[in-house]
Amino acid sequence: MTTALDQALDELAGRRPLLLASDYDGVLARLRDDPAAAVPEPGVGELLARLATVDGVTVALVSGRGVADLQATSGLTGPFRWVGSHGAEFDGPLTGDLAVRRDQLAAALAPLVEAVPGARLEQKPAGAAVHVRTVADRAAADQLLADVAAGPGADPALTAKPGKDVLELAVTDADKGSALLRLREELGAQGALYLGDDVTDEDGFRALAPDGVTIKVGDGDTAAAHRVPDLDGVRAVLERLAAALRA
Known part of the structure; x- marks a missing residue:
């Protein structure tokens, strides 16, 4: 952990109300070919629970x-x-017209995904995601994502959220940045931290700038103010916070 991050965490621990937020996959749990197998790293659940019991501290996933x-x-x-x-x-699952549009989107994507061995279509509460992590033919994987973007994804009413070996299309324009700002406002938070590893987390990093403590996990360009190399680094951040908060 860098000296700058250590100092930022120490200063953050003195603020109340305090929002501590994190992405899940690739941050609290290792990325897996099977998303259902992405369980939290050992001890992470206990650390989060300890942090959430501190007066004036809210932990958000x-x-x-x-x-x-x-x-x-x-x-x-x-x-x-x-x-x-x-x-x-x-505030709950999608209903009405948005739910109908979500189902229509999944139906449009299905034949494209079925044509590429190893690709997987995931229907999400607010849209659908095309996964190519397990596609052996990487050229075919890239082409599928390009076809999705140029086909169903070209609908201006959809919001594209590219990630690592995945392209998600959503029927709303919500993003992690707007979610974090909403949480911060609702809580009246005087301090906020966000941990993330993927492209979609950049919205969160930008939203909390310049006062929030934003931490990128892993390599790549980022708007985050700080960086840790891997999930061991995430655990070190959580342990440092627990110590500073006496959780």
Whole structure:
């Protein structure tokens, strides 16, 4: 951990109300070919639960997964705030016209995905995602994502959320940045932290700038103010926070 990050965490721990938020996949759990196998790293659940018990501290999980999927896969329990589908699932599941559009989108994507061995279509509460992590033919994987972007994804009413070996299309324009700002305003938070590893987390980093403590996990260009190399670095951040908060 850098000296700058250590100092930022120490200063953050003195603020109340305090929002501590994190992405899930690639941050609290390792990325897996089978998303259902992405369980939290050892000890992470206990650390989050300890942090959430501190007076004036709110721990939030902000994920591209649907809330129900996130809760079931993670097995995490505690007084957490759950934000799913990149902020679209904030007050409950989609209903009405948005739900109809979501189902129509999945139907349009299905034949494209079925034509590429190893590709997978995931229907999400606010849209659908095309996964190519397990496509052996990488040229075919790239072409599928390009075809999705140029085909169904070209609809201006949809919001494209590219990620690592995945392209998600959502029927709302919610993102992790808007979700974090909403949480911060709702809580009246005087301090905020966000951990993320993927392209969609950049919205969160930008939203909390310049006062929030934003931490990129892994390599790549980022708007985050700080960086840790891997999930061991994430654990070190959580442990440092727990010590500073005496959790």
